[in-house]
Amino acid sequence: MKKLLLFLLAAFPVLMACAQNKTEKTITGQVVSATDQLPVPGARVVFAGTRFTAVTDSAGSFSFKSKMDSVTIHVLFIGYMPLQQRVSMNASNIRMELRETQEALKDVVVAGYGKPKKDKTVSEKDFKFPPLANDAEVKMEEVVAAGVVSPPPGAVYCFVEAPNTNEFSSISENKFHTVQNEPLSTFSADVDRASYTIVRRALANGELPYAEAVRVEELINYFDYNYAPPQDQHPVAIHTDLAVCPWNKSHQLVRIGIQGKRIPTGNLPPSNLVFLLDVSGSMDEENKLPLVKQAFKLLVQQLRPQDRVSIVVYAGAAGTVLPSTPGNQKSRIIAALNKLEAGGSTAGGEGIQLAYRIARQHFISEGNNRVILATDGDFNVGISSDRELEKLVEKEKQHGVFLSVLGFGMGNYKDNHLETLADKGNGNYAYIDDYEEARRTFATEFGGTLFTIAKDVKLQVEFNPAQVKGYRLIGYENRMLNKEDFNDDKKDAGDMGSGHTVTALYEIVPAGAKMPEGGSVDPLKYQRNTPPPAPLAPNREVLTVKLRYKTPQGNKSMLLQQVLQPGAKDISACPADFRLAASVAQFGMLLRNSPHAGKSRYEDAIGLAVSAKGEDPEGYRAEYIQLLKKAKAISESVAKED
Incomplete structure (x- = not known):
């Protein structure tokens, strides 16, 4: 007996090892209709006794991996009877036939909310199942409203997508102003381009984007323009030119271009970077956390030995997964990224506080100290109000730690949160919708994305009433400043990175032309209505552009100026970059259904874009x-439906 016991004790580790090393097997199958044997896409496949579920793809196929010997599969789909079948894990290419139900659609029950994932076995946590109530008598509208039901006898389960909870800040488009009453236009420079990729994603899905998601200046600034670099001690240079407005021939179009000095990567200051990565449950989609990992691996490949990286993650709580590590230890940094998994709620505020604390601990004087946040913007635990986050980010910016923000995914996207954080943190904001965009952000434009050459960049344009009757700045609605802010060095503004460009367009009404409706005011009652005084500068000048900026470590701004002379050309005779910017402006106004779009047409925007390629x-x-072309086709389709 004693020998038997010793034998069993000796064999136990071996038996356990065999059990633990049991080969994982894969079941593949297809769900078809019993009536016509055609595939049933979108059917929900549940594997009993596990936390896994799947949704059939366009071919009705699904797959499941497990170390079990067998599993019971449940298949649920609207219009068909639920199917249950026990299968061996040694089986392959299982064919499951669904039979149509005779129940009326009024008996359909919503069993869960979530978003199907194509060609991928997904986890149960991808679906939100409501608790069941005792009342079996429930109406369909109550099901949708409350999401809590008890299935009546013979009911058919239905899977529906979660409600769309994207959030964008509202935009009130800039109007025409008369030069006599408001000769100055002041705004902050903007090099963000998130809006373009958000628009691109929507159109790729066959949908028109939300009007609030279309920020025209970000569409324009998505593209690189070939302005001449600065030739003096300043890190930026101003360029101006003038054309006949393509969507209103009685108006003119002013282009203002700012070009930042391009600094070779080897000459850039060392970086102290903290990756702040959202690993909450909402990030568990292919275009979220997996894409985040790919994007940051691209960034890691650009790092130099003098650069350092820390990784902080946040979900139900925040934590450090990689202490500050030299940039030449790329395999160690990438290994830390590979281990990340999504799950839990979102303690965004706590994560930001920890990231800033680590950035300060490893602060590099005269270096690039920056937190890079990657998230879908769903901050719902900890510091969550916009104002609290703004105060935190503004405070840390004063200590020399900047914030860049990268947005991922859609469906629960909080664009308004992310744009605010980037604006207050002296950093840029981008939306990463695919691997190519990640490559552009971190590989192609490494220096411009991460290294600031000029901060608090502000522009003020003074129009000459002898040449200009009225004007309208196209875009930049959330970047407008008071005229007094231009000379106030305490006023925050935009930042420019190495090699970055900023482009702004003004639609102007020439002197003697009629102001558009809504662009004028009644004569004053209590003040004398007299013509404007003779200009102090020459009548031949259209406008003067003034620009203020600070060095990355400086607190006092420096001033640059550039004058624009008259001589508007037809847009077809202007440089290709100007034609492209004019095309993109029309594109943005058409997407927004702007009242200022004039005679803009997709055909004209396409023509300008083709000529500027x-x-x-x-x-x-x-x-x-x-x-x-996609936007034109979708718009025409929507118009026919209306």
């Missing part, structure tokens, strides 16, 4: 032309 080494302009 040029060499296009990265293919961004060619892609834009295709987006224009």
Whole structure:
């Protein structure tokens, strides 16, 4: 007996090892209709006794991995009777036939909310199942409203997508102003381009984007423009030109271009970076956390030995998964990224506080100290109000730690949160919708994305009433400043990175032309209505552009100026970059159904874009032309439906 016991004790580890090393097997199957044997896409496949579920793809196929010997499979789909079948894990290419139900659709029960994932076995946590109530008598509208039901006898289960909870800040478009009453226009520079990729994603899905998601200046600034670099001690240079407005021939179009100095990567200051990564449950989708990992791996490949990286994650709580590590230890950094998994709620505020604390601990004087936040913007635990986050980010910015923000995914996307954080943190904001966009952000434009060459960049345009009767700034609605803010060095503004460009367009009404409706005011009652005094500057000047900026470590701004002379050309005779910017402006106004779109048409925007395509080494302009065509087709389809 003693020998038997010793034998069993000796064999126990071996038996346990065999059990633990049991080979994982894969079941593949297809769900079809018993009536016509055609595939049933979108059917929900539940594997009993596990936390896994799947949704059949367009071919009705599904797959499941497990170390079990057998499993019971439940298949549920609207219009068909539920199916249950026990199968062996040694089986393959299982064919499951659903029979149509005779129950009326009024008996359909919503069993869960979530978003199907194509061609992927998904976890039970991808679906939100409501608790069941005792009342079996429930109406369909009550099911949708409350999400809590008890299935009546013979009911058919239905899977529906979760409600869309994207959030964008509202935009009140800039109006025309008379030069006599408001000769100055002041705004903050903007190099963000998140709006373009959000628009691109919507159109790729066959949908028109939300009007609030269309920020025209970000569409324009998505593209690189070939302005001449600065030739003096300043890190930026101003360029101006003038054309006949393509969507209103009685008006003119002013282009203002700002070009940042391009600094070779080897000459850039060392970086102290903290990756702040959202790993909450809402990030568990292919275009969220997996894409985050891919994007940051691209960034890691650009790091130099003098650069350092820390990784902080947040879900139900925040924590450090990688202490500050030199940039030449790439395998260690990538290994930490590979281990990340999504799950839990979102303690965004707590994560930001920890990231800033680590950034301060490893602060590099005269270096690039930056937190890079990657999230879908769903901050719902901890510091959650916009104002609290703004105060935190503004405070840390004063200590020299900047914030860049990268948005991922859609459906529960909080664009308004992310844009605010980036604006207050002296950083840029981008939306990463695919691997190519990640490559552009972190590989192609590494220096411009991460290294600030000029901060608090503000522009003020003074119009000459002898040449200009009225004007309208196209876009930049959430970047407008008071005229007094231009000379106030305490007023925050935009930042520019190495090699970055900023482009702004003004639609102007020439002197003697009629102001558009809503662009004028009644004569004053209590003040003398006299013509404007003779200009102090020459009548031949259209406007003067003034620009203020600070060095990355500076607190006092420096001033640059540039004058624009008259001589508007037809847009077809203007440089290709100007034609492209004019095309994108029309694109944005059409998407927004702007009252200022004039005679804009997709055909005209496409024509300008085609003429401005040029060499296009990265293919961004060619892609834009295709987006224009998609938007035109979708708009026409929507118009027919209406």
